[in-house]
Amino acid sequence: MFGACCCRSESNLVCNSLCCVLVVVNISVQLRMTSVTPLRLVSRLFKPVSPVRTITLAYVTKQCDKGSTETYNSSYEPDIGNLYTEEHLSLRKTVRKIIDKDINPHVDEWEAAGEFPIRELFKKLGNAGILGVNMPQEFGGLGLDWSYSLAVAEELGYINCGSIPMAIGVQTEMSTQALAKFGSDELRKQFLAPAVAGDMIASIGVSELSAGSDVAAIKTQAVRKGDDYVINGSKMWITNGLKADWMCMLANTGSGPVHKNKSLIIVPLNTKGIERVKIDKLGMDCSDTAQIFFEDVRVPISYCIGEENHGFLYQMQQFQLERLFASGSLIIGLETIIKETAEYCSQRKAFGYPLINNQIIHYTLAELQTEVEALRALTYRAVARYIRGEDVTYLASMCKLKVGRLARQVTDSCLQYWGGMGYTKEVKVSRMYRDFRLVSIGGGADEVMLGIICKYMETLPTVK
Amino acid sequence: MSLRVLVGVKRVIDYAVKVRVKPDKTGVVTDGVKHSMNPFDEIAIEEAVRMKEKNIVKEIIAVSCGPQQCQETIRTALAMGADRGIHVEVAGKEYEAMQPFHVSKILAKLAQEEKVDIVLVGKQAIDDDCNQTGQMTAALLDWSQACFASKVEKTDGELTVTREIDGGLEVIKVKLPAVITSDLRLNEPRYATLPNIMKAKKKPMAKKTAADLGVDLTPRHEVLSVEDPPVREAGIKVETVEDLVGKLKQSGVI
Numbered sequence: 029m030f031g032a033c034c035c036r037s038e039s040n041l042v043c044n045s046l047c048c049v050l051v052v053v054n055i056s057v058q059l060r061m062t063s064v065t066p067l068r069l070v071s072r073l074f075k076p077v078s079p080v081r082t083i084t085l086a087y088v089t090k091q092c093d094k095g096s097t098e099t100y101n102s103s104y105e106p107d108i109g110n111l112y113t114e115e116h117l118s119l120r121k122t123v124r125k126i127i128d129k130d131i132n133p134h135v136d137e138w139e140a141a142g143e144f145p146i147r148e149l150f151k152k153l154g155n156a157g158i159l160g161v162n163m164p165q166e167f168g169g170l171g172l173d174w175s176y177s178l179a180v181a182e183e184l185g186y187i188n189c190g191s192i193p194m195a196i197g198v199q200t201e202m203s204t205q206a207l208a209k210f211g212s213d214e215l216r217k218q219f220l221a222p223a224v225a226g227d228m229i230a231s232i233g234v235s236e237l238s239a240g241s242d243v244a245a246i247k248t249q250a251v252r253k254g255d256d257y258v259i260n261g262s263k264m265w266i267t268n269g270l271k272a273d274w275m276c277m278l279a280n281t282g283s284g285p286v287h288k289n290k291s292l293i294i295v296p297l298n299t300k301g302i303e304r305v306k307i308d309k310l311g312m313d314c315s316d317t318a319q320i321f322f323e324d325v326r327v328p329i330s331y332c333i334g335e336e337n338h339g340f341l342y343q344m345q346q347f348q349l350e351r352l353f354a355s356g357s358l359i360i361g362l363e364t365i366i367k368e369t370a371e372y373c374s375q376r377k378a379f380g381y382p383l384i385n386n387q388i389i390h391y392t393l394a395e396l397q398t399e400v401e402a403l404r405a406l407t408y409r410a411v412a413r414y415i416r417g418e419d420v421t422y423l424a425s426m427c428k429l430k431v432g433r434l435a436r437q438v439t440d441s442c443l444q445y446w447g448g449m450g451y452t453k454e455v456k457v458s459r460m461y462r463d464f465r466l467v468s469i470g471g472g473a474d475e476v477m478l479g480i481i482c483k484y485m486e487t488l489p490t491v492k
Numbered sequence: 493m494s495l496r497v498l499v500g501v502k503r504v505i506d507y508a509v510k511v512r513v514k515p516d517k518t519g520v521v522t523d524g525v526k527h528s529m530n531p532f533d534e535i536a537i538e539e540a541v542r543m544k545e546k547n548i549v550k551e552i553i554a555v556s557c558g559p560q561q562c563q564e565t566i567r568t569a570l571a572m573g574a575d576r577g578i579h580v581e582v583a584g585k586e587y588e589a590m591q592p593f594h595v596s597k598i599l600a601k602l603a604q605e606e607k608v609d610i611v612l613v614g615k616q617a618i619d620d621d622c623n624q625t626g627q628m629t630a631a632l633l634d635w636s637q638a639c640f641a642s643k644v645e646k647t648d649g650e651l652t653v654t655r656e657i658d659g660g661l662e663v664i665k666v667k668l669p670a671v672i673t674s675d676l677r678l679n680e681p682r683y684a685t686l687p688n689i690m691k692a693k694k695k696p697m698a699k700k701t702a703a704d705l706g707v708d709l710t711p712r713h714e715v716l717s718v719e720d721p722p723v724r725e726a727g728i729k730v731e732t733v734e735d736l737v738g739k740l741k742q743s744g745v746i
């Protein structure tokens with residue numbers, strides 16, 4: 029759940045991943061007849077370019093690294109009805125078993141305690157392969173495509189709180205993806221393999237006190253001294269932060285433009301000079317969220333993921349998966365709330381008949397369920413395109429926007445029909461009301477998603 | 493030495509499902525209800541797999557008696573690490589009337605056919621709570637038995653088994669061949685990983701009938717009626733000890 033930069037100011041224009049995508053679009057339009065790989069061109073052309081506003085959505089193209097430039101038309105749509113095979117269902121069954129046996133029976137207790145035994149639980153998930161579904165096999169992962177991760181994310185929706193799916197998502201999709209893709213073998217052996225096995229807890233450190241939506245504005249510095257970086261600064265809102273063994277930190281390492289001066293660095297959190305403070309929150313009670321301070325913290329330069337000063341770009345790439353995870357992991361939770369509300373309203377009587385008999389109630393629930401199915405369809409479509417190698421920033425941003433909005437709508441509408449009960453901590457709907465409220469804020473606020481979608485729609489005014 | 497183990501795995505209504513009695517009181521509703529492997533049998537499979545990982549055991553055979561769907565239960569055992577499966581198909585009325593005695597006969601026969609050294613089963617199934625199959629199998633085979641095991645260790649030619657008994661633990665030595673039944677604390681079963689689930693699909697599963705094994709399934713007793721437990725009446729909360737004593741007196745309990 030890290031920040032997302034939205035292109036408002038001119039500096040953002042060059043730093044947001046979206047600009048990058050639009051550049052691709054432009055190039056692709058020009059190169060549709062040729063066989064040049066757009067990705068190479070993108071990296072060459074990745075410099076301040078303001079998007080040319082001449083193309084239409086019809087030309088949002090297939091992802092660059094495939095080298096093909098098929099256009100976006102309906103015959104090109106993937107068959108999302110076939111997204112899940114028997115293997116996906118087997119994987120979901122395993123996840124469900126862990127949830128029913130090792131998670132849900134304890135959730136109330138963990139929520140009350142304000143923490144859950146993350147180490148123990150991650151070890152169980154790691155043993156079952158759940159923490160490395162899309163990770164390379166050399167490092168203990170299952171090496172499967174992201175449709176399997178979606179299957180897992182969806183099943184995690186059966187967990188009776190938001191905190192635990194979030195903790196798992198941070199580990200599998202948000203903190204480790206850049207490391208898996210761009211990290212050296214040595215770094216991956218040391219930090220990725222144990223995270224996949226469930227022996228290490230990972231966290232992602234992007235947001236700061238003064239920089240959330242505007243990621244480019246982060247202040248934390250990592251300065252080279254000999255073979256080390258010396259890190260000074262602080263990170264805010266760090267999920268799994270109190271117990272994590274390491275952080276994938278975005279820090280300033282260079283003096284160039286804001287999108288070319290940052291690196292992703294693995295920082296072991298038992299290093300000298302680190303202090304962690306717990307943050308008290310509205311919901312997500314058993315998730316530990318921390319503010320973390322760094323004072324002259326030394327880590328080897330070899331802990332930099334990929335190339336120095338490429339961190340911003342790497343970080344932008346991880347956004348897609350975080351967004352898809354967010355929508356995937358909420359679908360079942362939302363459906364469950366609707367279902368339980370229907371059940372409650374069938375039993376609860378007012379004015380001589382069950383509440384559910386009021387048309388406004390059964391219609392509202394039908395409306396909400398329709399929205400959830402629409403969200404599921406959108407998510408499946410985005411994932412089906414993603415596994416085909418496309419850049420799905422456009423659809424993934426819509427998934428993230430929609431899931432945040434819908435989560436608020438479903439939990440608020442349903443809570444209403446529970447009456448006073450809905451306002452107590454006895455019922456799941458109130459927990460979900462608090463937990464899911466985060467979704468519109470964390471991992472890029474709704475407005476940031478809207479900004480990205482506007483860019484694709486070419487309706488965002490350019491600020492000079 | 494490398495041993496062969498036969499593990500019994502029963503398909504039961506999942507422990508999380510709220511069991512409902514059929515309106516005609518002949519049994520409980522099973523149609524459309526989630527089923528899983530009996531949790532004690534999962535522990536038994538896990539123990540066999542751990543013994544294999546320690547090179548004590550060479551081959552694990554998982555057997556389940558019941559309808560077609562038992563094959564899913566066997567597949568689960570195979571995904572956890574069993575080497576092959578045997579499905580003894582018993583369906584319909586015959587399955588409804590099947591009792592631990594019949595299952596013991598089937599297990600005993602298979603144990604002999606397969607020349608196994610250990611029969612490992614759960615101490616009881618969570619649906620009928622009979623707690624008889626292991627014991628009867630040992631009796632039919634005239635093998636040593638170690639029930640309610642919470643720890644199994646191999647000592648030369650024998651097994652040292654810690655048993656959970658009333659008031660504590662009992663450590664016994666048993667000669668092989670032997671029948672062991674697993675208690676809750678024997679181990680914590682693993683979850684099958686996707687690669688192992690996939691591998692399990694290719695592992696062999698033999699199909700047999702009780703007749704193939706020469707076991708007669710004629711029921712020894714008849715179920716007259718299955719009833720819901722009486723509904724517990726709602727209690728009340730009292731503020732003080734005096735209140736409590738007063739209420740108890742009032743209700744004639746004291």
Ligand SMILES: Cc1cc2nc3c(=O)[nH]c(=O)nc-3n(C[C@H](O)[C@H](O)[C@H](O)COP(=O)(O)OP(=O)(O)OC[C@H]3O[C@@H](n4cnc5c(N)ncnc54)[C@H](O)[C@@H]3O)c2cc1C
Nearest residue numbers: 029030031232234235240241265266267470471472473475
């Ligand atoms: C429980 C929790 C867990 C988190 N976990 C992590 C983590 O593990 N790692 C991490 O790095 N971060 C994490 N975050 C941080 C999260 O990503 C940020 O809170 C989020 O990006 C918003 O940043 P901000 O809080 O600084 O809000 P701000 O950037 O100050 O924005 C405040 C509000 O302003 C509005 N806004 C912002 N930009 C625009 C715009 N362009 N147009 C219109 N309105 C706008 C939005 O409504 C936004 O909510 C977490 C946050 C929470 C609450």
